[in-house]
Every structure is written in C-alpha cells, then in structure tokens.
Amino acid sequence: MSLLAEINQRALQLGVPLSVQLDVTYRCNERCVHCYLDHDDHGELPREEIVAILDQLADAGTLFLTFSGGEVFLRRDFLALVAHARRRLFNVKIKTNAALIREQEARQIRELGVDQVQISVYSHRPEVHDGVTRLPGSLARTLTAIRRLRAHGVKVSIANVLMTRNVADQVEVQQLARDLGVGYTLDPTITPRMDGDRSILGLRIASADLHRILHDESLVGDVQEFCAPPQNVGADIMEGYPCSAGHTFAYISPYGEVFPCVQFPLACGNLRRQRFHEIWRASPALQEVRSIRAKDLVVCSACLHVGTCSRCPGLAYMEGDMRGPSTADCEKSLQRTGIASAGMLRFGELSRPRLVQIQPVTPLSAPQSALSAAR
Amino acid sequence: MENQHRYPARSTAIAARLMGGEMMIMSPVNSTFFSLNEVASLIWQAADGRTSLAEIVDTRICPAFEVDRKAALQDAEEFVERLSRHGILRVSTEPVEDASDSEVPLA
Numbered sequence: 001m002s003l004l005a006e007i008n009q010r011a012l013q014l015g016v017p018l019s020v021q022l023d024v025t026y027r028c029n030e031r032c033v034h035c036y037l038d039h040d041d042h043g044e045l046p047r048e049e050i051v052a053i054l055d056q057l058a059d060a061g062t063l064f065l066t067f068s069g070g071e072v073f074l075r076r077d078f079l080a081l082v083a084h085a086r087r088r089l090f091n092v093k094i095k096t097n098a099a100l101i102r103e104q105e106a107r108q109i110r111e112l113g114v115d116q117v118q119i120s121v122y123s124h125r126p127e128v129h130d131g132v133t134r135l136p137g138s139l140a141r142t143l144t145a146i147r148r149l150r151a152h153g154v155k156v157s158i159a160n161v162l163m164t165r166n167v168a169d170q171v172e173v174q175q176l177a178r179d180l181g182v183g184y185t186l187d188p189t190i191t192p193r194m195d196g197d198r199s200i201l202g203l204r205i206a207s208a209d210l211h212r213i214l215h216d217e218s219l220v221g222d223v224q225e226f227c228a229p230p231q232n233v234g235a236d237i238m239e240g241y242p243c244s245a246g247h248t249f250a251y252i253s254p255y256g257e258v259f260p261c262v263q264f265p266l267a268c269g270n271l272r273r274q275r276f277h278e279i280w281r282a283s284p285a286l287q288e289v290r291s292i293r294a295k296d297l298v299v300c301s302a303c304l305h306v307g308t309c310s311r312c313p314g315l316a317y318m319e320g321d322m323r324g325p326s327t328a329d330c331e332k333s334l335q336r337t338g339i340a341s342a343g344m345l346r347f348g349e350l351s352r353p354r355l356v357q358i359q360p361v362t363p364l365s366a367p368q369s370a371l372s373a374a375r
Numbered sequence: 376m377e378n379q380h381r382y383p384a385r386s387t388a389i390a391a392r393l394m395g396g397e398m399m400i401m402s403p404v405n406s407t408f409f410s411l412n413e414v415a416s417l418i419w420q421a422a423d424g425r426t427s428l429a430e431i432v433d434t435r436i437c438p439a440f441e442v443d444r445k446a447a448l449q450d451a452e453e454f455v456e457r458l459s460r461h462g463i464l465r466v467s468t469e470p471v472e473d474a475s476d477s478e479v480p481l482a
Contacts, residue, residue, distance in 0.1 A: 003408040007399055014395050063392040063399065091390035091401055113388040113403060 007063075011248045012241075016061035017280055018248040021262055024050065024078060025070040025254050030097055030133040032120075034163050034203050036193040036263070037070065044254040047077045049272070051084050053252065056276040058088040065090040068262075070254065073100035079108050086112045093118060095159070098145035099138060106145070110152040117149055118185070121158045123169040124176045132165055146180055157183030162213070163190055163203040174218065188213055189328050191263050192318050204328070211335040227336050233307035238295040242313055246289035250280065260289050264314030266322070289313070289322065298323050303342035305333040383431075383455045383464045384424030384471055402461040409463065414440060415454055422464055424471035428455060 001009070011018035025044055026037045045053070057065065065085055072078050073096060085092050094109070098119045101109070109117065121142060123129040129139035149156050158177045162170060170186065177184035188210055192198045213219060220226040241247055246260030246268075253259070256271035258279045268286045269279030280286065292313070295301050298321065300311055310333075315326035325343030333341050388403035398411040398419060411419055414436060421431045432448050440447075458464040465471075 003410060006410075007394065007408065010395055016394060058392075061392055061394055063390060063394075063401075086387070089389065089391045115390070115401075115406070 008244075008248060011061070012244075014061075015281075016248065017057070017250045017276075018062060019064040019066070019244070020057055020062045020250050020252060021066040021068055022050070022053070022057075022252045023068050023070060023254050024072055024081060025075050027074045028069065028071045028097075029074060029099060030071070030135045030138060032133050033165065034132070034161065034190050034200050036191055036200070038193075038195065039070065042255060044075075045256050045272075047080065049256065050081055053256070053271055053276065054081070054085050054088055054090070056271075058090065060277050060280060063091055064093070066093045066095060068095035071100065072096050073105065079105065079112070082109075082112050082114065086114075091115050095120075097133070097138065097142055098149070099135075099141040101145040101148065103148060106148045106152045106154065109149065110154050114154065116155045116157055116183075118157045118159050119146055121146075121160060121173055121176070122166045124172040125169060128166050128169055132163070143180075146182060150181055155183070156180075157185055160184065160186045161190075162186060162188045162205050162209070164205060165203065167205045167209045170213070186213065186219060188332075189312075189315075191315060191328075194263075194265055196318070207331065207335055210331065214332065214336045227338075229337050229339060230304040230306075230308055230333075237307045238293065238301065240294050241290075242292060242294055242297065242311060245313055246286045258283070260286060261314050263312070264289075264317055264322075266314075266317055292323060296323055297325075299325050299343045299346055300341075304339060305337070305341050309333050309341070380468050381428045381452075381455070381466055382424055382426070382468070382470050383418075383422040383428055383459070383466050385419065385422050386462055386465055389463050400458075400463055402463055404462040407461060409458070409461070414450075418451055418454060419458070419464070422455075424465075424467070427470075428452065 008018065025041070026039055027041055028035070028037070028039050067078070067082065072094060075081070082092060082094070092114045093116045094114055095118045098117070119142060121129065121139070122132040123139070126139045130136050146156055158173065160170065160173045174184050188205055190201060190204045193200060215223050215227060217223050245264050249261055251259045251262045251264070252271065258268045258271065258276070260266055260268065266285050266289070268283040271279070294306055297306070300306055300309065303309070309329055311329045312326045313322050315328055316322055316324045319326060325341065327343065327347070330341040330343045333339070334344060386403065390401040392399050396413070398416040400409045400411060400419070401407070402409065417435050417439070418431055421435050428451055429448060432444065432451050436442065436447050436451065437444055455464055455466060459466050
C-alpha cells in the first residue's frame with residue numbers, strides 16, 4: 001500500500017476530511033452548454049469568512065484543497081485566498097478556464113506553490129471549444145494561459161469533459177495536452193443541473209463512444225484488466241463504503257453550504273451558522289451518508305459489478321435514492337465489461353412496453369430507485 | 376562537518392498536516408509523501424532557520440527522549456539531509472531570519 005493510500009485509510013478511520021473542494025464563486029465568464037451551475041451571485045462568502053473557513057479546515061485535518069467555481073479568477077481576492085491556504089500548508093489545486101490568467105497571475109501561482117492548475121479544454125478547434133463555452137476567442141485565451149503557466153513551471157492538467165458536441169475531438173485534445181507538456185484527464189459524465197433540471201443530459205455521449213474510451217489503453221492502462229468481467233466479492237467489499245463522499249471528502253459552496261461531495265446536493269449545514277467541525281461531526285445528513293455500506297445498496301448490492309463499479313452516490317441521490325443505482329455508472333459498467341448491471345436489468349424490465357399491462361396495487365419496494373431513475 | 380553551524384528551515388513550498396499524531400508532508404519537488412514520527416516531527420517543527428540543528432537536538436530531542444546526544448545528532452543529520460534532498464527542509468550555514476512564514480500544524 002502506498003503512503004498516500006495509507007493516509008487515506010487513516011483519514012477514513014479517524015474521520016478526517018482529508019480532501020475538500022471549495023467553490024469560491026459560481027459566477028463565470030463562460031456559459032458552457034453542459035454546466036450544472038446557477039451563475040448568479042446569491043451572496044458569496046466574503047474574503048474574511050473564507051479565510052476563517054480555511055482555518056477551520058486546517059484544524060480539522062484537511063490536506064488536499066481544491067479551489068473551483070464558477071471561474072475563480074472573477075474574484076479579485078482569489079490569490080489572497082490561495083496565499084492564506086498555502087500559509088496553512090494545504091496542498092492546493094485550482095480548477096479554472098484560465099482565460100483571466102495573465103503574466104502576473106501565472107507568476108504568483110508559481111510563487112505560492114500551487115500543486116496543480118486544472119484547465120478545461122473541450123476541443124483543439126476554436127469553433128467547437130468556443131461553441132461549448134459560448135464565448136468567442138475562449139480557446140485562444142485558454143491555450144495562451146496554459147503556455148504562460150508552463151513557462152513559469154506550474155504543473156497543468158487539461159480537463160476534457162466529453163459530450164456529443166466534442167467527443168469526436170477527444171484524441172486531438174489528448175494530443176494537444178502532450179504537445180503542451182501538460183497532463184490530461186477525461187470526464188465522460190454530464191450531470192443534471194444542481195436545481196434538478198435534467199435537460200442537459202441529452203448532451204451525454206453515445207454508448208459506442210463510451211465503449212471506445214473505456215477500451216483505450218492510453219486512457220485506462222491495462223485494458224484487459226480494466227475491462228475484465230466482475231468477480232464475486234467477499235464480505236469485506238460488502239461491508240465497505242461505496243465512496244469517499246462525506247467520509248474523507250467534503251464540498252463547500254460559495255454560500256457556505258456543506259455537502260458530502262461536489263454533485264451530491266444533500267444539504268449538511270451552513271458555515272455561516274455553524275463551525276465546520278460541528279457540521280462534519282454531527283450533521284444527521286452526513287451521518288446517514290456514512291452509515292451506508294455496499295450491502296445496504298438497494299439494487300447494487302445484488303449486482304455483479306458491486307466490487308468494481310464507479311457508482312456515484314450523488315448522482316444516485318439526484319435520481320431519487322442515495323442507496324440506489326446511478327444510471328450513468330450502470331452504463332459505464334456495461335460498456336466496460338459488456339455485462340449489464342442489476343440496475344439496468346431492473347430498469348429495462350420495468351420500462352419495456354408490455355402487451356399486457358398490470359398495475360400493481362402496492363408500490364414495488366426493491367426496484368424503487370430504478371423507478372426513480374426512470375422518471 | 377560543523378554540525379553546530381547547520382541551520383535547517385522548513386520549506387514554504389511543502390504541504391503538511393498532522394494526522395493521528397504523525398506529520399504528513401508532501402514534497403514540492405516530486406509530490407512524494409513522507410510520514411514523520413514523533414522525533415522527526417519535533418525536529419521539523421523546530422526548523423525555523425534560526426536554531427541550529429545541534430541546539431534542536433540539545434533542547435528538544437535529548438531532554439524529551441533521554442537518548443545519547445552523539446547518536447541523536449547523527450540521526451538528526453541524516454534526517455535533515457534526506458528531507459533537504461526532497462525540498463522539505465532548506466539547510467544553511469548561517470541563521471536565516473524570516474526563513475518560513477508558513478504555520479506549523481500542531482496537535
């Protein structure tokens with residue numbers, strides 16, 4: 001076990017929020033077609049409140065801190081927040097579109113010892129990238145900033161969210177990252193808006209594209225191992241926790257709201273009314289999230305993929321049940337291994353049009369989440 | 376080597392946190408993690424650039440752990456040398472004022 005894995009394990013045992021994402025604003029200079037946020041400012045935390053939150057996180061044991069948004073550089077005090085975080089010895093990552101990073105900001109990022117800057121790039125072609133961001137000239141500005149950061153020696157990674165509009169350019173974006181000497185990560189999951197609006201899910205890539213990506217050695221490593229059929233799992237897996245959300249990870253919104261994860265809109269408390277450690281220790285919502293073991297998952301516990309699935313409890317929650325399946329992850333398991341998940345089988349059986357239809361008198365209990373997912 | 380004249384200072388480029396009594400430190404050079412035990416944590420916390428390594432051993436380590444001074448100093452030298460290779464400590468032969476403005480995570 002690596003030391004980092006040991007640290008994660010220790011954080012889990014001690015109940016330490018090892019990693020936190022703090023969104024400092026939801027305002028943005030771009031209007032990406034797939035974005036799940038409301039960009040209006042409904043009363044962001046001022047600098048002094050964020051500084052106090054950073055102090056509370058350091059005291060709680062948080063080491064990995066990701067600043068994100070919105071576009072973080074729309075806050076004039078953003079680098080002052082980063083400076084405070086670094087004084088408190090956080091490992092800092094920044095997620096940004098980089099369009100506002102000039103020479104001065106690039107130099108400061110380097111001097112502050114930011115570990116990594118993750119920058120969204122959707123395509124190597126301006127007409128596609130700018131079409132996604134709905135901001136003409138945005139690709140050119142972003143690429144200029146990436147080169148600027150690299151010139152200052154800052155570690156950069158391109159984040160490539162895939163959707164119907166740009167999936168054809170994925171290989172070229174990956175090559176662009178190589179040419180720029182930066183890292184590359186890919187996210188094929190389009191998620192519902194935070195207000196529950198699911199209309200943007202139509203941007204999700206086709207199954208064939210997902211299949212290709214999940215079988216690309218340059219992305220997943222050993223394809224045979226990654227795509228191997230699921231094995232029977234032991235009691236240790238069934239007694240284990242589905243993911244780190246609410247266990248060693250927390251998300252804080254620009255309004256001070258605390259959630260188990262970035263896209264897990266289960267309100268756990270607000271830092272304008274409570275201190276972080278009070279929420280982290282005593283929130284009934286967090287305690288409920290932490291109580292869930294793999295064996296408690298209403299459909300997934302009986303699924304062949306239970307030991308290897310990337311099931312996101314936040315997406316499941318948005319589909320109606322945090323203990324239920326996440327259909328996006330069911331699809332990934334299918335495309336990865338060729339074997340349908342229990343959730344998909346249940347979903348397919350319930351949604352398939354029948355010649356003879358029978359209306360149950362009482363609600364079905366077991367497939368509740370699949371029914372929720374079908375709504 | 377004039378050990379008395381070596382002044383270790385914590386790098387401001389690191390990330391660090393105390394967890395379960397052990398100091399976790401991430402190297403800025405190659406993102407390698409280090410876990411420091413109690414003695415190593417004491418040396419790291421005392422490394423302010425103004426206090427010599429010998430003084431740290433004399434005032435922090437020997438009284439607290441009842442160890443032989445010579446052996447303790449030798450271990451401390453090796454520890455400082457190793458951490459300096461990873462950019463976690465900086466070592467100079469003169470005291471350094473304002474060597475580190477980062478805060479030390481304490482229990």
